[in-house]
Amino acid sequence: MSFHKPNKKIFIRGPVACLPEKKVSNEDLVRWMGRDIRASWIEHRTGIQSRHWVKENESCSDLADATAKKLFTKYPEQKEKIRNLVLATISGDYPTPPTAPLVQHRLGLENIGAVDLTAACAGFVTGLHACSQFCVATEEDQLLIASEIRSKFLAKDDLGATALFGDGAASCIISLNASDACFEYIASQTFSEGSVADIIAIQAGGSRMPYHEMKAEEDQYLKMKKGATLFIKAAEGMAECATIFMNRIGKTLDDISWIVPHQANLHLVRDVTRRLNVPQNKVVETVQFTGNTSGASVGIALSHLYDNVGVSEGSFVLLISAGGGGLAACALLRAC
Secondary structure, X not given: OEEEOOXXXXXXXXXXXXXXXXXXXXXXXXXXXXXXXXXXXXXXXXXXXXXXXXXXXXXXXXXXXXXXXXXXXXXXXXXXHEEEEEEEOOOOOOOOOOOHHHHHHHHOOOOOEEEEEOOHHHHHHHHHHHXXXXXXXXXXXXXXXXXXXXXXXXXXXXXXXXXXXXXXXXXXXXXXXXXXXXXXEEEEEEEEOHHHOOXXXXXXXXXXXXXXXXXXXXXXXXXXXXXXXXXXXXXXXXXXXXXXXXXXXXXXXXXXXXEEEOOOOHHHHHHHHHHHOOOHHHEOOOHHHHOEOHXXXXXXXXXXXXXXXXXXXXXXXXXXXXXXXXXXXXXXXXXX
């Protein structure tokens, strides 16, 4: 476990969410897969009604660029103050080079640091964990972007995985400056359980199995080996992560006004809610209309909470995430 509670006040502007224009209903998905099933089955099994997918010519850097430009439109004076870019993604434009420098160049952010962060569905919260520490160490503003495209890695013959995923991005600025801040960052903690890392994976494309050594075409697509095991491990991971984290910071869930969990599927979100014994009306749910946007999901859901639901000044917001690789991350924010 890695715990961080800064000795300086850190603030967050944003996040700002970006979803692709193309909306894919369950009916659209069934037609795309060529499957003879009722579209209503997908909603029954996952709680998901629709998701957004990028166009064929769009990539991770396109979504990252779009969300950052929306952020800088909202906070135009902040662009020149950014000194480091952290891009949380498992769907970069290329195996190499990293995608963060491509985004940095497109945004016109000159002479700054840029790095990819690979934490799967825990991407946004792990990015906050990293950026808060960079901010304390350097006393400079950090740009965090979580950008994920899952639609290009989905197999038409794997309904269990393919029905879950959507594309999307979210971005925010982490700074010591409280001006115009949406949230104050309080603390965060990260976890890992690598023994279950291969339950959901893309086998090909890395040094273990380069594309030219693929044993089957399906190796290049996202596959879930044990869907039920993944569900249980993710629910247990998020609930355990939250419990340990809250004990560490000396608070209870009664102190929390809102919980923003990773939006894996609606049943998992509600299972985590049940395990934590918190009322459903304190839990943000967006997965019905976004699908599982992997590392961007918590950022997108937090943006929805701030922009569309509303959060009272001074109230605490708990972020919880877990996913591929057996990774989990929690963070506590206070609304400004």
